Amino acid sequence: MDERQERLGRNEVLFRQLNDRLREVGTSFSLVAERGSFVCECADASCTEPIEMTLADYEELRAHPARFAVLRGHEAPDVESVVERREGWNVVEKHPGGPAELAAEHDPRS
Numbered sequence: 823m824d825e826r827q828e829r830l831g832r833n834e835v836l837f838r839q840l841n842d843r844l845r846e847v848g849t850s851f852s853l854v855a856e857r858g859s860f861v862c863e864c865a866d867a868s869c870t871e872p873i874e875m876t877l878a879d880y881e882e883l884r885a886h887p888a889r890f891a892v893l894r895g896h897e898a899p900d901v902e903s904v905v906e907r908r909e910g911w912n913v914v915e916k917h918p919g920g921p922a923e924l925a926a927e928h929d930p931r932s
Contacts (some may be wrong), residue, residue: 826875830901831916832867837863841880841891862911864896871896873911888916 841860858877859872860880873891875883883889890902893911906913 827901829898833865833867834863837861838884843882859921860891862893863890864892864895865898865901866896869893869896875908875911879908883913885913890914890916896897 841863844860856878857874857876858880861872862869862871862873871893873893875891880891884890889905890913891908891911892914897912897914899916902914902916905910907913
């Protein structure tokens with residue numbers, strides 16, 4: 823894995839960890855809200871744009887360690903492919919090797 827791929831993977835892992843915390847807060851208030859605001863999990867370390875989704879959508883996304891939620895236009899085609907299009911955002915999956923392995927290594931659910 824080259825330096826750029828490692829940096830991209832680490833940024834995405836960081837945003838996933840942040841979103842896990844946001845999910846925990848959202849779950850605590852599940853009687854009030856079924857939707858939550860999450861952070862775009864793109865490779866851009868300066869991106870903090872929100873993605874609105876249901877808590878069920880987030881759980882479905884997190885069932886796959888190499889998948890991330892990114893806003894449209896935030897994809898990095900050299901390291902990931904769009905596997906699903908949602909309302910206002912996409913699910914991307916890391917290509918095998920490199921960032922996909924890094925995501926799996928740092929996924930507490932794996």
